[in-house]
Amino acid sequence: MSDETKNICDITVSGKEEEMKRIIAQHPCYSKEAQHKFGRIHLPVAPACNIQCNYCDRKFDCVNESRPGVTSEVLTPHEALERTRQVLKEFPFIKVVGVAGPGDPLANDATFETFKLIKAEFPEVTLCLSTNGLALPDKMPEIIETGVDTLTVTLNAIDPAIEAQLISHVVYKGKMYKGVEAAEILIRNQLAGIKMAVDAGLVIKINTVMVPGINDKHIIEVAKKIHEMGVYIMNIMPLICQAKFADMEPPTPEERQKLQNACEPYVQQMRHCRQCRSDAFGLIGKDLSQMSEERRNTIKMEMVKKAEEI
Numbered sequence: 001m002s003d004e005t006k007n008i009c010d011i012t013v014s015g016k017e018e019e020m021k022r023i024i025a026q027h028p029c030y031s032k033e034a035q036h037k038f039g040r041i042h043l044p045v046a047p048a049c050n051i052q053c054n055y056c057d058r059k060f061d062c063v064n065e066s067r068p069g070v071t072s073e074v075l076t077p078h079e080a081l082e083r084t085r086q087v088l089k090e091f092p093f094i095k096v097v098g099v100a101g102p103g104d105p106l107a108n109d110a111t112f113e114t115f116k117l118i119k120a121e122f123p124e125v126t127l128c129l130s131t132n133g134l135a136l137p138d139k140m141p142e143i144i145e146t147g148v149d150t151l152t153v154t155l156n157a158i159d160p161a162i163e164a165q166l167i168s169h170v171v172y173k174g175k176m177y178k179g180v181e182a183a184e185i186l187i188r189n190q191l192a193g194i195k196m197a198v199d200a201g202l203v204i205k206i207n208t209v210m211v212p213g214i215n216d217k218h219i220i221e222v223a224k225k226i227h228e229m230g231v232y233i234m235n236i237m238p239l240i241c242q243a244k245f246a247d248m249e250p251p252t253p254e255e256r257q258k259l260q261n262a263c264e265p266y267v268q269q270m271r272h273c274r275q276c277r278s279d280a281f282g283l284i285g286k287d288l289s290q291m292s293e294e295r296r297n298t299i300k301m302e303m304v305k306k307a308e309e310i
């Protein structure tokens with residue numbers, strides 16, 4: 001390689017690194033500091049799912065609950081664009097536009113249609129996608145082509161015998177699988193997809209749902225594995241007891257913290273997740289979609305003041 005070519009490559013690499021730093025610094029889930037300054041909007045365009053987790057209960061018309069898988073309504077891509085226009089105009093501190101359900105974004109073509117519309121009109125926003133990872137290897141070319149910047153994969157286990165206790169089935173290439181066979185397919189695709197995404201330069205977060213008595217003692221192995229793979233951050237989420245796991249006990253905050261501390265040497269821990277709805281927007285923990293007009297205006301004024309101080 002000539003010196004001249006080498007210099008151009010160096011500039012390209014450092015340009016990409018700078019871009020990644022900017023994306024992380026403005027993403028409220030990837031940076032603890034960003035959570036008070038920048039917001040995100042979730043567009044609920046993805047109702048279908050290609051697997052069934054034993055803890056998942058999706059609701060598409062619910063205004064009262066605040067947890068993953070819940071939305072007041074499912075939007076079409078054009079409705080999602082219109083909501084984005086209104087929200088970004090009113091709350092310019094929102095820098096991240098994401099699809100996180102209520103089902104799996106990669107099991108719905110509407111996800112990519114939506115992202116393409118958003119990217120064409122708002123090229124500067126960060127596109128964020130959250131998936132169970134089953135379809136990741138197949139969808140990676142489309143993910144890259146669409147310009148997705150940040151990717152979350154839910155990885156609850158790397159041992160199929162443990163994963164098989166967390167899911168009822170997966171539907172892969174038109175066929176339904178159950179038990180350990182289903183878990184093997186899911187884990188294989190999750191790990192292959194994470195590797196492809198790291199290689200493509202995406203910033204990766206892993207969500208791991210902590211289910212006492214099933215995967216709690218195994219999560220440290222997940223942390224070691226994702227460290228090896230170059231994952232940026234890990235989010236250990238407490239089980240919300242519902243669906244098939246309605247009668248189980250969630251981890252205590254102390255148990256979760258102890259596990260986060262044990263995993264921290266391997267991979268940075270996100271500790272401020274609020275398990276948001278699929279249609280949330282605003283700051284983490286201050287969901288504007290669930291607020292009165294008056295409260296929204298107060299937050300807007302607070303953020304304008306904060307921006308003036310910066």
Ligand SMILES: C[S@@+](CC[C@H](N)C(=O)[O-])C[C@H]1O[C@@H](n2cnc3c(N)ncnc32)[C@H](O)[C@@H]1O
Binds near residue numbers: 069208238
């Ligand atoms: C609604 S899902 C959307 C993205 C995708 N379907 C997935 O599962 O990764 C967002 C996150 O919420 C988590 N989640 C769903 N139900 C949960 C529950 N009952 N307790 C804890 N986490 C849950 C999922 O595991 C996932 O990490």
Ligand code: SF4
Binds near residue numbers: 051057
């Ligand atoms: S992958 Fe996500 S949406 Fe699908 S069942 Fe599991 S938690 Fe629910």
Ligand code: SF4
Binds near residue numbers: 276
């Ligand atoms: S659920 Fe957690 S990781 Fe997802 S947007 Fe909310 S705070 Fe961020």
